[in-house]
Amino acid sequence: MRPTTDEIEVRDFVVNQKNGVKGLVDFLILTTLPSPYIQPPQERFTSDKILLGSSVPVIDVSNWNDPHVAREICHAATKLGLFQIVNHGIAPAELMGVTAAARGFFELPAEERRRYWRGISVSETAWLTTSFNPYKERVLEWRDFLKFEYLPQRHDFAATWPSVCKEQVIDHFKKIKPITEKILNILINNLNSVIDESNKETLMGTMRMNFNYYPKCPEPSLAIGTGRHSDINTLTLLLQEDGVSSSLEDGDKWIHVPPIPGAIVVNIGDVLQILSNDRYRSVEHCVVVNKCCSRVSIPVFCGPVHDSVIEPLPEVLENNEMARYRKIVYSDYLKEFFGRPHDGKKTVESIKFP
Numbered sequence: 001m002r003p004t005t006d007e008i009e010v011r012d013f014v015v016n017q018k019n020g021v022k023g024l025v026d027f028l029i030l031t032t033l034p035s036p037y038i039q040p041p042q043e044r045f046t047s048d049k050i051l052l053g054s055s056v057p058v059i060d061v062s063n064w065n066d067p068h069v070a071r072e073i074c075h076a077a078t079k080l081g082l083f084q085i086v087n088h089g090i091a092p093a094e095l096m097g098v099t100a101a102a103r104g105f106f107e108l109p110a111e112e113r114r115r116y117w118r119g120i121s122v123s124e125t126a127w128l129t130t131s132f133n134p135y136k137e138r139v140l141e142w143r144d145f146l147k148f149e150y151l152p153q154r155h156d157f158a159a160t161w162p163s164v165c166k167e168q169v170i171d172h173f174k175k176i177k178p179i180t181e182k183i184l185n186i187l188i189n190n191l192n193s194v195i196d197e198s199n200k201e202t203l204m205g206t207m208r209m210n211f212n213y214y215p216k217c218p219e220p221s222l223a224i225g226t227g228r229h230s231d232i233n234t235l236t237l238l239l240q241e242d243g244v245s246s247s248l249e250d251g252d253k254w255i256h257v258p259p260i261p262g263a264i265v266v267n268i269g270d271v272l273q274i275l276s277n278d279r280y281r282s283v284e285h286c287v288v289v290n291k292c293c294s295r296v297s298i299p300v301f302c303g304p305v306h307d308s309v310i311e312p313l314p315e316v317l318e319n320n321e322m323a324r325y326r327k328i329v330y331s332d333y334l335k336e337f338f339g340r341p342h343d344g345k346k347t348v349e350s351i352k353f354p
Contacts (some may be wrong), residue, residue: 001310010036019110021215022146030218035141037058045254049164050253050256055080056084056257058085059073066263072188081273082156083266084260084265085179085264086262086330087177088264098171099239102213105211123159126157126158126160129145129147132315133338134293141225142280148161148210162261169209179264184203192318193315202305204269204302209299210299210301212298214287214289216288216291216294219291220291224288224289225295226287227342229284229285229286230285231268231286232280232334233303233304235268235303236256237302238299238300243246257285270345277321277323278324305330306329306330310327310328312324336350
């Protein structure tokens with residue numbers, strides 16, 4: 001007989017004992033959602049909050065030099081802050097391979113996963129945790145994630161990564177990097193600037209990847225997989241497994257982002273919103289969970305090095321335009337964001353001039 005949630009202290013089991021929500025669903029037979037995961041009514045994802053029909057652009061990037069491709073990317077970055085790309089050059093089999101590798105990690109025995117728990121990880125560049133900020137959140141998110149940091153300048157950066165996924169993660173980083181650079185080139189050129197040695201570290205000095213794991217959930221209408229937030233980096237390129245539901249806010253409604261086989265979801269982060277002085281829009285989004293199946297998603301986050309100073313580009317202020325954001329060191333921005341639970345776009349709004 002498996003124990004019930006009444007017989008264990010759920011938050012202690014998940015967070016302090018380093019089992020994560022994956023460990024919880026493996027340990028218990030859940031018919032109701034444990035109370036630490038029950039979202040307040042205003043944060044629940046109900047059908048009346050969803051706009052029917054997707055307005056998310058799908059852009060064919062088979063010819064990066066086509067001016068039409070650049071126009072579509074810049075338009076989407078301006079109006080919505082999110083788009084999907086197809087014919088990007090990464091084979092469907094390779095995308096399926098990295099998704100399978102993510103599942104492979106979360107199917108490892110609990111004690112093997114625990115070796116990578118944040119704070120005690122056997123790797124300096126890969127660590128596992130649950131929810132978003134489990135020590136600060138009143139309500140937990142229904143998610144575990146394994147984060148990887150890509151440091152190719154260090155020959156041993158991946159030496160202690162899990163063997164079940166190491167090769168696929170390194171390969172995915174290598175394939176995503178040039179695609180990210182092409183998109184950033186288009187977006188920065190549209191601001192009358194260029195990517196060069198003076199700003200490359202600010203635009204794409206770091207690359208990180210998550211394996212997000214969302215177990216099947218007994219009462220998905222009461223839970224959230226990832227709470228509403230905007231990404232705090234420059235650009236995110238996300239691989240959605242079939243059935244993952246990402247949604248982005250449009251006024252007081254949410255737009256469903258449908259998974260398209262072989263597509264990569266691209267969303268604008270806060271850094272690009274600041275650099276562009278609001279010409280580009282970082283998008284507030286969340287992830288819902290499912291009663292029938294577990295899901296994985298794999299975002300790659302491209303962003304500044306920690307000591308970068310983030311402020312509107314001089315090129316966008318050339319015609320006496322007022323800067324809408326105060327300058328901030330990126331490490332301070334990170335501290336602000338990670339110091340509290342997910343709360344929409346409050347971090348970027350906090351550095352906006354009145």
